[in-house]
Amino acid sequence: MTVAVETGVWQLDPTATAVALSHKTFWGLVTVKGxxxxxxxxxxxxxxxxxxxxxxxxxxxxxxxxxxxxxHLRSADFFDTDHHPEITFAVRGAELRDGATAHVNGQLTVRGISRPQSLTARVTAATAGALTLETEFTVDRAEFGMTWNQLGMIRGLATVTAALRFTRVGA
Structure with a gap:
């Protein structure tokens, strides 16, 4: 599938968007999802x-x-929402290549710590007024100051999955 995306400003539709997080815990035996x-x-x-x-x-x-x-996840052991209530991903550049694949470069900020993050997103639906992107990527929580790991129970990378629906402003 090759898509063409209209120029202009696009607004995220929170009612048609899903962002999830999963991480292995209990020595890799259980996957926590949120x-x-x-x-x-x-x-x-x-x-x-x-x-x-x-x-x-x-x-x-x-x-x-x-x-x-x-x-516990909202506490200072993890996300520290009292001091850092938001996670942001700032897209510095994204280009549609290979038909319906977007290569995205940006900056992920968690707990006030920013790191470069590249990912690949698939355009799964596109019209002149709406666009859906889906992606999955991994994050090392230690890079963002989340090192709490009682008894070594939490291992590996966290996986982020997202289905983001945008509508074109003025469409």
């Missing part, structure tokens, strides 16, 4: 086809279906 209920963002597609934008997650909206765990 979703972010509050997601915001926007982007701009330029006439040359390149794109920039930002996606913001409200960390306090992370839900793993276990209140005690969610409270």
């Amino acid at each position: 979703t972010f209920a509050a997601v915001a963002g926007q982007g701009e597609v330029r006439p040359d086809g390149s794109a920039t934008g930002t996606v913001t997650l409200d960390v306090a909206s992370l839900d793993t279906k276990l209140a005690k765990r969610d409270t």
Whole structure:
């Protein structure tokens, strides 16, 4: 599938967007999964086809279906939502290549620490007024100051999956 994305400003539709996080715990025997209920963002597609934008997650909206765990994840041991209530991904450049594949370079900020992050996203739906991108990538939580690991129970990388629906402003 080859797609053409209209130029202009695109607004994230939070009702049609899903961002999830998963990580192995208990020495790799259990996968903890959570979703972010509050997601915001926007982007701009330029006439040359390149794109920039930002996606913001409200960390306090992370839900793993276990209140005690969610409270711990919001603490200073992990996301420290009192001091860093948001996770942001700032797209510095994105180009549609290979038909429906977008190569995205940006900056991921978690707990006030920013790191470069590259990823590949697939355009799974595109019209003149709406666009859906899907991606999956891994993050090393230690790079963002999240080193709490009681008894060595938490290993490996966290996986982020996202299905982001954008609508074109003025379409």
